[in-house]
Structures are given as structure tokens and as C-alpha cells.
Amino acid sequence: MEPYYDKVERVIGVSGEYTKYEHAEPRSSKKYAYPKLQEHPVVELIDKACKELDYISYKVPRAIISQKKNARNACYYSNYCGSYACSSGAKGSSRAALIQSALETNNITIIPNAFVFKLLTNKDKKIQKALYYTKEKIKKSVEAKLFVLAAQAVESSRLLLNSKNSDFPNGLANSSGEVGKNMLFTGGGQGSAEIDTSLLNKDKLFQTGFFVNRGLQDWYFTKEFKGGTIDFLFEHANPIRRALRLKSDDNGNLLFGEELQDKIYKNFTKSRVLNFEIFTDWMPNDDCFVSIDENYKDKYGVPVATIRIGAHPQDVKVGNFLAQKAIDVLKQMGTKDIQSNISPLPSANLQAGGCRFGDDPKKSVLNKYCQSHYIKNLFVTDGSFMPTGGSVPYTWTIYANSFRVAEYIKKSDLI
Ligand code: SF4
Structure with a gap:
């Protein structure tokens, strides 16, 4: 497969800087096709904490082009990649990276x-x-x-x-x-912590757009079990999404008026939320499959897929193990309000198997x-x-x- 991963890096466009570490994939070239994307200053804190803990903070490559490629423009750091279309064509979607140029051949019809x-x-x-x-x-x-x-x-x-x-x-x-049968999702979960200006000065902390290109794979394999990946990223840039998260007090009661305004103001001006995501290897098992139920039909009258999501207990065990490692890093950085949520329920978008x-x-x-x-x-x-x-x-x-x-x-x- 390696030559084809290499082809993806060139054709779709992957930006990054190679980090040497134990579980790095074998590569024929130590360079990625495009130079790494600009990094947020928070990486200084992550790198320092990992060094103190003797963990390897590796530089995460991304399928986003850092330089212009034919009709596609370089990333302009809007930070709206997740769940949004990319207006520059920098994000390595098949539409921007493949279909656009295929259309120019006049050999395809969509x-x-x-x-x-x-x-x-x-x-x-x-x-x-x-x-x-x-x-x-x-x-x-x-x-x-x-x-x-x-x-x-x-x-x-x-x-x-x-x-x-x-x-x-x-x-x-x-x-x-x-x-x-043997449907796969991405096991794991996520967590978060607050970083305030006591850790990074205001100019650095509130710098927007640049990526937190840092992850850990020190426990991709352990002696006892298959581990996984920890990826750090800032909370999504969408302000409505951020404000929505703040709508309730600690007991789940909706906040109104000045109390809500204060909470939103403080959140947007005094601190930022750094998230981590965990990716574990979903264990294929007989309790996780897609079947058809003739009783349930979509708007065309076609039977929908019935999805049985049976997670193996090992997935949660590995997720908790990795979450603890991410929490170690966040504590070492000095962040506050550290939370994690490891769940047997996967995200809907990462599907494989069947x-x-x-x-x-x-x-x-x-x-x-x-x-x-x-x-x-x-x-x-x-x-x-x-x-x-x-x-x-x-x-x-x-x-x-x-x-x-x-x-x-x-x-x-x-x-
Ligand atoms: S959505 Fe914004 S940050 Fe993401 S690749 Fe496109 S230009 Fe860059």
C-alpha cells in the first residue's frame, strides 16, 4: 500500500513535517508533499509537557494543501474545516482534489x-x-x-x-x-480542558486559524493490547456552536440574561478550550452489523439500513487508557477544568467494514x-x-x- 499512500500525499495533497517515533508508518520518503501548515503557539506548551513526561509529541500531517496546487488555493486558515465546505479548495475533499480536474477531461458525467x-x-x-x-x-x-x-x-x-x-x-x-457484518466505527471518545492567559499570553492564546498539529501514538501498540491515537485540537471556531455549549449552568438549568452574557463573555475573552480526540481500533464482532428491516422505509419507499452498534468492552478499556495519557499531558501543561468522555457509542461519520x-x-x-x-x-x-x-x-x-x-x-x- 505504501506507494499509494505516497500518491495520496501528492495528488490529494498532504502537508506535514515528518516526526521519527516508534510506531511511525514505514515511508519511502521522509518528506510530505507540502510543507507543514502554520501552527498555533499552544504547540509550545504541548511539546514541553510531552518532553517532561517523556512522551513523543508527533507532528500530525493533514490533507490540506499549504501551497497553491493548480486551481486549488492554499489554506487561508479559516479553521472551519470540520463540518464545513472549504472555499479555497485547500481541503483534500474528492470534489476539490479529484472530481474538479476529472470534469475537465470531459470523460465523466455526474x-x-x-x-x-x-x-x-x-x-x-x-x-x-x-x-x-x-x-x-x-x-x-x-x-x-x-x-x-x-x-x-x-x-x-x-x-x-x-x-x-x-x-x-x-x-x-x-x-x-x-x-x-463486522461493521467498524471509530472507538474512543474525547475530552477537553481550559487554557487561560496564565499559560499563554493573550496575543498567542487568541490567535485564530492556525492548527494544533500535535498528536501522540506512543501507545499505538502496547505489550498487552492494541492501543491508538490521541489528537489535540482547539474547539471548533464556529461562535454559535461555542455559545450553545455555554447555555446551561452546572446543574443543566438554562441560563438567561446577564448570567448567560457573562459566561459567554468570559469564555470568549479569557480562555480557550483545547480538546483531545481518541481513536482506537474498533473490535469487529458479531454484535455490530447492518441489516435491512422491510418495515422501515425512506422517502423513496426503500427499506432503510438497521444498524446494530455493539461495541466490544475492550474498546472502552483502551479508550480510557488513552484518555488518561491525554489527561497526563493536559495536567502537565497546567490546564484547568479537565474533562473526558469515553463512550461505547461511536461518531456517525467514521464508518468501515460490512x-x-x-x-x-x-x-x-x-x-x-x-x-x-x-x-x-x-x-x-x-x-x-x-x-x-x-x-x-x-x-x-x-x-x-x-x-x-x-x-x-x-x-x-x-x-
Ligand atoms: S476550511 Fe479553512 S482552514 Fe480548512 S482547509 Fe479550507 S481554508 Fe484551510
Whole structure:
């Protein structure tokens, strides 16, 4: 996979500075494609605390370009990456990094607002058509020689299960019964602490935009168990989101008038909240899967995915272990009001699994090229293929694997 991760760094654009540490991934190049993004002065405090604790504060690379790349402008540090579109094109979304230039070739057609609800197979047991609804709920279809499914893990499994027919009574590509099984999310949780001007002077503390490019992976593996990643970041820049968090007192009662104003004023002018996020390796298990319940349908009348989220107790154990390490760092920095919340409930956006790949068609859905064992013109290239997810967000690997699969398809006789 390494050459494909390298390709992601060049094509999608990854900015960073290499840190040597025990669990760093093997790399053919010690440099990232783009220089590191500008860092917030709080990194001085994090680095110092980690050094005193003998932890390695590694510099987190980001899929954001720090320099202009063709039609994409460099990051201008709005700090609105999370949950918002990026107006400069710096953020490594597939829209900015891939689709825009693909459109310029005139070789692709995008059908916007098309909801694919079923894949039809022909007598050769290959997929022939994708049926979809337009925004106006008009049924249409597209035919193709080859289909690549990438609807994010839950929806990919849902589509395959909803496409069952007499040749594939359990759903497409599901002869093993594994479609929808072993769903993965990102285990862990988060925490926070307050930093005030006794730790960093006002100019430095309230500097906006620059990134807290710091994380810890000292416990990515321990002698006893698989650990994970700790990532530090400031609270989201959106002031409404910040103010909303302050709406209640310690007993959960809504605040009004001067009391609310004072609390918001103090929060916005005297201190900042530094968060940490924990990423652990979600343990695949039989209690975590996607299935279809014919009783529940979406606005098109298509059965929705029923998601069973059964977290393994080990996920919470590892999350608490890592949270304690993050708390050690925050205490060493001298921050106040340290809190953490490790939960068996994952965030909704980081999904993988459900069509795991493998060599044995009885135990997996896809072969090593993410091609269905049984339907040769079907590939699945979102995070569904992952048997385990690693203790990091999945996106980089999804991109790298997609480049690998695309190369295989191009060399094959399928197109
Ligand atoms: S900080 Fe703003 S400009 Fe930079 S990548 Fe994020 S959204 Fe785009």
C-alpha cells in the first residue's frame, strides 16, 4: 500500500513535517508533499509537557494543501474545516482534489441528486444496471460494463442487501452471508480542558486559524493490547456552536440574561478550550452489523439500513487508557477544568467494514482487489473492504486503496 499512500500525499495533497517515533508508518520518503501548515503557539506548551513526561509529541500531517496546487488555493486558515465546505479548495475533499480536474477531461458525467436504490443482474450473474430515483422521485437507470460502489460503508451494504433477486436471494455479493457484518466505527471518545492567559499570553492564546498539529501514538501498540491515537485540537471556531455549549449552568438549568452574557463573555475573552480526540481500533464482532428491516422505509419507499452498534468492552478499556495519557499531558501543561468522555457509542461519520476483503470467499465479500468474489464486474471501494480499521481515521487508507483498485481495473480486461 505504501506507494499509494505516497500518491495520496501528492495528488490529494498532504502537508506535514515528518516526526521519527516508534510506531511511525514505514515511508519511502521522509518528506510530505507540502510543507507543514502554520501552527498555533499552544504547540509550545504541548511539546514541553510531552518532553517532561517523556512522551513523543508527533507532528500530525493533514490533507490540506499549504501551497497553491493548480486551481486549488492554499489554506487561508479559516479553521472551519470540520463540518464545513472549504472555499479555497485547500481541503483534500474528492470534489476539490479529484472530481474538479476529472470534469475537465470531459470523460465523466455526474448525475446529481441521483439515489441508487437497486443493482440489477443479468443472466450471466453480472451487474447490468443501476436503478435510481431523481430528486423528483422519477425512476431511471444507467447501464455499464463495470460498477464501482462507494456509498460509505452503511449505505453500500444496504444497497447490496436491497438488491437481492432470485439468483442472489440473500443480497448481491452475499453468498458468504458476510455483507453488512463486522461493521467498524471509530472507538474512543474525547475530552477537553481550559487554557487561560496564565499559560499563554493573550496575543498567542487568541490567535485564530492556525492548527494544533500535535498528536501522540506512543501507545499505538502496547505489550498487552492494541492501543491508538490521541489528537489535540482547539474547539471548533464556529461562535454559535461555542455559545450553545455555554447555555446551561452546572446543574443543566438554562441560563438567561446577564448570567448567560457573562459566561459567554468570559469564555470568549479569557480562555480557550483545547480538546483531545481518541481513536482506537474498533473490535469487529458479531454484535455490530447492518441489516435491512422491510418495515422501515425512506422517502423513496426503500427499506432503510438497521444498524446494530455493539461495541466490544475492550474498546472502552483502551479508550480510557488513552484518555488518561491525554489527561497526563493536559495536567502537565497546567490546564484547568479537565474533562473526558469515553463512550461505547461511536461518531456517525467514521464508518468501515460490512464487505470485508479476503482470500476465502466463504468468509469474505471481496477479493484482495475489492472485487466481489462472485460478481466479477462489481467493486466496492469505500471503507467497506476493511476487516479492521486501525486506530486512526480511515480516509487516507480509503483514498490509497481506491488508487490501488483503480490501477488494477485499468490493467484488467473488464473495461
Ligand atoms: S482552514 Fe479553512 S481554508 Fe484551510 S482547509 Fe480548512 S476550511 Fe479550507
